[in-house]
Amino acid sequence: DTEVTQTPKHLVMGMTNKKSLKCEQHMGHRAMYWYKQKAKKPPELMFVYSYEKLSINESVPSRFSPECPNSSLLNLHLHALQPEDSALYLCASSVRTGGNEKLFFGSGTQLSVL
Amino acid sequence: AQSVTQLDSQVPVFEEAPVELRCNYSSSVSVYLFWYVQYPNQGLQLLLKYLSGSTLVKGINGFEAEFNKSQTSFHLRKPSVHISDTAEYFCAVSVGGGSYIPTFGRGTSLIVHP
DSSP states (O other): OOOEEEEOSEEEEOTTOEEEEEEEEOSOOOEEEEEEEOTTSOOEEEEEEETTEEEEEOSOOTTEEEEEEETTEEEEEEESOOGGGOEEEEEEEESSSOTTOOOEEOOOEEEEEO | OOEEEOOOSEEEEETTOOEEEOOEEEOSSOOEEEEEEEOTTSOEEEEEEEOSSOSEEEOGGGOEEEEETTTTEEEEEESSOOGGGOEEEEEEEEOSSSOOSOEEOOOEEEEEEO
């Protein structure tokens, strides 16, 4: 299994809603990442988990709350989002955090905030 | 800190023609270089990477790239493109031992016309 699976594929939510994005991989990777990607832009790093511990938080607003319950699962909890948070949210994993590591990306969740 | 510049935001080309997508990087230390491809409504997929050794790197789908240290470039080439190569291409740079998360360029949209 060489896939990173993200659910849901599409999500529409209001600014008062609470929702969660889910990411799963069964490749034994110990580093997992959340990226945000606006249309026609490169992915922007949000969070990095290494061995289930948060190692990087790129000054992301607290309305985004990551969680890594185990080595295969990564969640992103969303609350009180703004319309400008609408974007493609990509999850990725790698064997470990290291400069030469290949990132495996999921297909993303397309989020629309109304 | 490292950075990467993709000079062309869009490259139109006819099917079966050769193509070159340009990437230049800047870093004060040795780097690792990557090319990722993103098809519509998909995550990113690694095409190829340069870590060390031979400066000519071959990747998937007939793509190759050449690392040129003196010109700080890592251009992507394909001798004959197909319609299915239409996608967004991202160059990325990473360093070891410090900031190990790749920095992505802004992307180049390759548009293959029949």
